[in-house]
Amino acid sequence: VCGGGPRLSRRGGVSVDVEDVEAKYLRLLGDSVPATRKNSTITQFTVKTSLKDLRRMQSTDSDVVDPGMAVYAGRFKRKMSAPTVTRHRQCNDGLVEWSQLNRIGFWDFDTLSIARITKGRCLFYIGFQLLIKHDLFEEFSLDVMSVLKFLNLLEQYYEPDNPFHNATHAADVAQALHCLLSNLRSIDSFKPKELLASILAALAHDVNHPGVNQNFLIKTASHLMKINGNTSLLEQHHSKVAKSLIKESGIISHLPLSDQDEILRLVEDLIMATDMAQHQKYVNNMKALMVSGYDPQNAEHRRVVLRLAMKCSDLCNTARPWSTCVQWGKLVLEEFWKQGDEEKKMMFDVTNMFDRDQCVPSKALTGFIDYIAEPLFTLWADFCDTSFTRDICRLIDNNRSHWEEVITLPV
Secondary structure (H helix, E strand, O other), rough: OOOOOOOOOOOOOOOOOOOOOOOOOOHHOOOOOOOOHHHOOOHHHHHOOOHHHHHHOOOOOOOOOOOHHHHHOOOOOOOOOOOOOOOOOEEEEEEEEEHHHOOOOOOOOHHHHHHHOOOOOHHHHHHHHHHHHHHHHHHOOOOOHHHHHHHHHHHHHOOOOOOOOOOHHHHHHHHHHHHHHHHHOOOHHHHHHHHHHHHHHHOOOOOOOOOOHHHHHHHHHOOOHHHHOOHHHHHHHHHHHHHHHHHOOOOOOOHOOOHHHHHHHHHHHHHHHHOOHHHHHHHHHHHHHHOOOOOOOOOOHHHHHHHHHHHHHOOOHHHOOOOHHHHOOOOOHHHHHHHHHHHHHOOOOOOOOOOOOOOHHHHHHHHHHHHHHHHHHHHHHHHHHOHHHHHHHHHHHHHHHHHHHOOOOOO
């Protein structure tokens, strides 16, 4: 980073306020930033380029080659108005239409495709676009360079070698959350701070995920267990890293302290809601709210809804169109099997789902839909009562039927 900013080549190199325990969390950890991310062209562009350099790219007629620069080849102001990129760009795999990002509000939006187009940088582009879609640049006078710094830092703290829990999954969850909230009849009742916190939480909800589950971390006496204990271990870790990066980037540092605290508390709250060990608690809270009656003017009621929306978004891969759903299913199982391979090396007992030689994909994935995904999305559909949410439930039923017929995973 320019000037006296942090060096990102090692975890612990993030500059923080020494009095701020949350901001110092990253200093407690060992090496983190993947080497493949340290010297990427777009990383240098997003963090090191000055505002003056960005403004040079205002002309949409200029031939901007780098995808990281192409997204800014439109109107660019300190307080952003939406850049729209409709140019075609030639990438390694052929002609790419960047206007696909304009479909970010559609449920069949394919984040995996965007990841290929952007060469793994979909979190950066999708995150930026969502902040624009909800008018959050204008609402909070967000500094463009601070936003770029946050998105860049966040990408660097996701592990690209994880088949599933990586930046692409985070971007997918954020896009799904955008769809779910945008199709609520009471969307206007959510405060701007709640929308900003929701997007930040979705983008960061699995940041620095080690690619293994909590049980593995406990069995191997991971340093994360020693820091965070053995209750909601991963979610605590994601939350602390997220808040550290929010503070380091300065994305909300210009806001009143009371607003910063409120946003950070909600970011933490929504990330903690993704803990599957606490799944039934959040489901029961939503059911109780629906019985008592939802009041969109009640802040706690809105929190209950946001938590359930986050949970649905985290499982959105089960409800995407089949052509996308099957790809995500393969990635989920591959990450499980990688953990199982490590457990075998360590002579641990391996459950069937984590054993690539024993797991039956059709049984594993239909079981997850039956007991978790389908009831969760049905609850959300009952609450929203819209054709959009009922269509999502039909997609889940369709995907379940397809998984039943899968004997071996398609290549």
